[in-house]
Amino acid sequence: MAFEVTDATIDEIHTAYQSDDLTAQELVETYLNRIEKYDQHGPELNAIITINPQAVEQAIELDEKFDAEGRVGPLHGIPFVVKDQVETAGITTTFGSEAFANYQPSADATLIKHLREAGAIILAKTNLPDWATSWFGYSSVIGRTKNPYDPERDPGGSSSGTGAAVAANLGAIGIGEDTGGSIRLPASFNNLFGIRVTPGLLSRTGMSPLVASQDTPGPMARTAKDLASVLDVTVGYDAEDEYTAVTEFADEAGSYVDHLDADAFDGTRIGVLRDAFGDENDPESGPVTTLVDEAIDTMADLGAEIVEPVSIPNLDEHLDSTSLYLLQSKRDLNEFFQARPDAPVDSVAELYESNQYSEILDLFIGIAEEAPTDPESDPDYWKSVAAQLSFQRDVLNVYAANDLDVLLCPDVQVLPPKATDIESGALDTLTFPTNTVIASQSGLCAISIPGGLTDNGLPVGVELLGKPYDESMLLSLAYAFDQHTDLREPPENAPPLEDL
Numbered sequence: 001m002a003f004e005v006t007d008a009t010i011d012e013i014h015t016a017y018q019s020d021d022l023t024a025q026e027l028v029e030t031y032l033n034r035i036e037k038y039d040q041h042g043p044e045l046n047a048i049i050t051i052n053p054q055a056v057e058q059a060i061e062l063d064e065k066f067d068a069e070g071r072v073g074p075l076h077g078i079p080f081v082v083k084d085q086v087e088t089a090g091i092t093t094t095f096g097s098e099a100f101a102n103y104q105p106s107a108d109a110t111l112i113k114h115l116r117e118a119g120a121i122i123l124a125k126t127n128l129p130d131w132a133t134s135w136f137g138y139s140s141v142i143g144r145t146k147n148p149y150d151p152e153r154d155p156g157g158s159s160s161g162t163g164a165a166v167a168a169n170l171g172a173i174g175i176g177e178d179t180g181g182s183i184r185l186p187a188s189f190n191n192l193f194g195i196r197v198t199p200g201l202l203s204r205t206g207m208s209p210l211v212a213s214q215d216t217p218g219p220m221a222r223t224a225k226d227l228a229s230v231l232d233v234t235v236g237y238d239a240e241d242e243y244t245a246v247t248e249f250a251d252e253a254g255s256y257v258d259h260l261d262a263d264a265f266d267g268t269r270i271g272v273l274r275d276a277f278g279d280e281n282d283p284e285s286g287p288v289t290t291l292v293d294e295a296i297d298t299m300a301d302l303g304a305e306i307v308e309p310v311s312i313p314n315l316d317e318h319l320d321s322t323s324l325y326l327l328q329s330k331r332d333l334n335e336f337f338q339a340r341p342d343a344p345v346d347s348v349a350e351l352y353e354s355n356q357y358s359e360i361l362d363l364f365i366g367i368a369e370e371a372p373t374d375p376e377s378d379p380d381y382w383k384s385v386a387a388q389l390s391f392q393r394d395v396l397n398v399y400a401a402n403d404l405d406v407l408l409c410p411d412v413q414v415l416p417p418k419a420t421d422i423e424s425g426a427l428d429t430l431t432f433p434t435n436t437v438i439a440s441q442s443g444l445c446a447i448s449i450p451g452g453l454t455d456n457g458l459p460v461g462v463e464l465l466g467k468p469y470d471e472s473m474l475l476s477l478a479y480a481f482d483q484h485t486d487l488r489e490p491p492e493n494a495p496p497l498e499d500l
Helices: 010-018 024-039 055-069 110-117 160-167 184-189 224-234 242-249 286-301 315-321 325-338 348-353 362-370 379-402 419-423 436-442 471-484
Strands: 048-051 079-083 121-126 173-178 193-196 216-221 269-272 305-307 406-410 445-453 459-466
Touching: 010 224, 024 048, 024 055, 024 079, 024 121, 048 160, 055 121, 079 160, 110 121, 110 224, 121 160, 160 173, 160 184, 160 216, 173 184, 173 193, 184 193, 184 445, 184 459, 193 224, 193 436, 193 471, 216 224, 224 445, 224 471, 269 286, 269 379, 286 305, 286 406, 286 445, 286 459, 286 471, 315 379, 315 436, 325 348, 325 362, 325 379, 348 362, 379 406, 379 436, 406 471, 436 445, 436 459, 445 471, 459 471
Parallel strands: 079 121, 079 173, 269 305, 269 406
Antiparallel strands: 048 121, 173 216, 193 216, 193 445, 406 459, 445 459
16 A cells, blocks of 8 residues: 555545545554554554444445545544543443443444544544543553553553554544543643643533533644644534533634634734743753743744743632532532443442542542532532632733733643653642643633654643634644644654555
């Protein structure tokens, strides 16, 4: 096969289909070969939980449809890897939990329906920490996922398998989910683009919750344009998810690709949240700061007006007072279980008491031991809900007072952590220095863009934080950065398969 899938984009795949250089069947089989070579053997990335047993058959059907009608659907024949938090009919969905190792949903999540209608192929389901309760890639169902750039390090969570799989070219595009940063953090650690949309723009129907008011699925990809292409067919109202009523505010939904602008930085005012950077003299945070500063210089060269430093007043206090995991998550998960009569458990307590969770997951343990079953009877819950509104006002005032379009900081203040540090207990979820929680707990949208690789070959991500419903601005800036830089590099641990 002449077509090289390494870092292939949607446009490149479609061009190859139209020129008869590639079929969907060939593409799916190539990705399956890469999964066998790099996920199951070789570096043993362990990103994939389940391969869709019908993937090749569905690809053949799409090839036949293409032969009869020409390209149909904007995602025709594009193989997706999907975080196993999103229900898929006919494919086991584990949520990262050994308790759900044999659970097969009867219906697709709304997001999956949109992808299939657009012609996408659900190739495989990817690993995540049980119920998305960690920044690290450990699950009770298949264990640890490795970072393809350095298998001794973590790929980030909770969309860990999606990040590792897309980076290693085990699929064309990935679907993750972001409550506190679970798309952007693994995007950062895997040299990818990943976007957190304003909650409600994408339906959560058929997706396990963590904090329902903050949860949102979203795409992870190797180019910014591919992110926009996925959002164009997935953003929209869903009567089964009342949060999606906010799509009434999304004027450019469905036309994100059309609004991409390679000159988007020209005149854009970017506020640098210098307080959210790590110590430049620390070996784990210094290289991050160096690459993010280089990205800022590039943006300035492209016409951006850099405003720095800017500060969010009382940032640490806001982050502490607005965290809802230990207040809301148990209720939201219990409601999810109880809405599924065929679920193997009906409560967080049952999972905990039966020891059906990874012992690495300090946040899950905290939720099981500390979170109230009925948060609405707890005054602390209402204080935190009100505090999120106050936090958003303070952040929006930073935009207004400085006439800013976006804010900027590292996604994470440190490099991808070593597995040994996670397993020893030296790191935990609630104190890990990720900046992604800023957007999540203040109701903003945000995007992670590749900032390049350190001298040791480790990825660093740059986060742009946008005002609510300003996804088009973020996508355009990411696209412009992508067009004018060459920072995305595939990992050496998953090279092209020369024998295919």
